[in-house]
Amino acid sequence: MFGFSIFLNETLSQQQKDYVAQMAQAGFKGIFTSLHIPEDDATKYRERLSQLGSWCQEFQLDLMVDISGNALINAGFQMENLAELTAIGVTGLRMDYHISNKQIANFSHQLQIALNASTVTQQDIAELKAANADFSHLEAWHNYYPRPETGLAEDWFLEKNHWLKANGFTIQAFVPGDANLRGPLYEGLPTLEQDRYHHPLACALWQKKSAVDLIYIGDGGLKERTKKQFERFINNNEILLRVNDCGTEYFSYVLGEHVNRLDEAQAVIRSADARFRKIPHIAAQNTVSRTLGSVTVDNEKYLRYTGEIQLCQEALPANDKINVVAEVVAEEKDLVRHIRGGMKFTLEQMEEEHE
Incomplete structure (x- = not known):
């Protein structure tokens, strides 16, 4: 499955809604966004996430939201009862730092949960089992890396994915976009360092051969040509x-x-x-x-x-x-x-x- 990113650092525009519609038409199935980017104004998150959620409902897209610590509370949502999130179209939460395995286990009975694929350990799995987590609602999502030279190494990525597959996880990773690159560095948002300056579809096709199930565009946009290339591949298996x-x-x-x-x-x-x-x-x-x-x-x-x-x-x-x-x-x-x-x-x- 392919997905893409929409960020909440500014008021969502009709142009962005048009982009969401185009990506859905091209065959993309999900949107990723984040509630804990340091440069953003967290007080605006609730309104913008609600708007983005309504678009996802309109175009039948999944919506995975990255959180850490008190990100939900800072955005005006409850931490224990996630019903208001699902009501506005959120279908999953990606767990980053400062969230306990006990909390994650609780969340897993309410909606889809993405663990941090790069950092999850055998001990985490044991603690989640002990806390009665619903493993049918758990996935493993890698990070993206804005700073050049910090993306994952290929060998480590493959080894980690092999371990995740052996433990039954669906795996997600990011490839860079080639338009509307995410600031403040504007250097692409890949999971793998080797992907940083390469064609997004080529990066995605390599990942498809490498045990990755869900491939998301990390940056906020694709060129018209690249969108067309994704559409033809997704719908026609054509390059x-x-x-x-x-x-x-x-x-x-x-x-x-x-x-x-x-x-x-x-x-x-x-x-x-x-x-x-x-x-x-x-x-x-x-x-x-x-x-x-x-x-x-x-x-x-x-x-x-x-x-x-x-x-x-x-x-x-x-x-x-x-x-x-x-x-x-x-x-x-x-x-x-x-x-x-x-x-x-x-x-x-x-x-x-x-x-």
């Missing part, structure tokens, strides 16, 4: 890629929808339907070295393979039988390595983007 023309006669030949062959190759993505297209005479042109994201067509020198279309997943040497006809734009090359066997991918001509 959209923009490509530049490399100056041959065959650029238009490679544009459009393709399907990666079921028998995945190591170095390239092979278009399953390429040989079923009407194949023109393909002379040798631009037979240069290939890079990650190069789109190629086999020329007449490759005999029975003439017309085969490939998308390179790594750097490869020049071959006089292979024409390099297009190149995936730099900001979308991260996606290329995530096109699995049987997955659709569409190559679109690069045009000037209007945000």
Whole structure:
């Protein structure tokens, strides 16, 4: 499942409601927000959370709220009776610091509860069991890390997730957005440090292969192009890629929808339907070295393979039988390595983007 973040640091606007509607239409299923960000005015939280909750009810979205210590009380809510939260559309609470396992166990009988995935221990699990927690309502949610160089290490993340899965938890993690980045640092809000400056969908696809069940956009926005890419993946299992023309006669030949062959190759993505297209005479042109994201067509020198279309997943040497006809734009090359066997991918001509 995919979700996204809306923060309560300012009055919620019609523009933000439109964004929520667009994300719901794209197939996102949940919203994350926080009641304990130091820079925010906590006295405004109740009104804004109520408004956000009403949007979630309208668009049938889950609403997970991050709390710590007295965050609920500071925002004007009761700590023990959570009925008023569920009434306004809150479906879950993420527990951060200064909340006891006894309190968490009590909360788990009222709504969905997210434990801090990075810090939960075997002792916590034992204490929650002793306090009669409803484990069917417990999940494990990782943090996001605003400060560069502080995001989680990949090996540690994978090891922790393996332990969480062994203990029966649903796992959540954040990937960065690429618009409306969260202040005051504006450096992205990823769980993993390796994701900080990469394409949000590419980060999400890596996490899907790494035992993560719920993937949320940490920052407050996505570019229109990125939203479209998420929508096509969520609803059609398809990757959209923009490509530049490399100056041959065959650029238009490679544009459009393709399907990666079921028998995945190591170095390239092979278009399953390429040989079923009407194949023109393909002379040798631009037979240069290939890079990650190069789109190629086999020329007449490759005999029975003439017309085969490939998308390179790594750097490869020049071959006089292979024409390099297009190149995936730099900001979308991260996606290329995530096109699995049987997955659709569409190559679109690069045009000037209007945000």
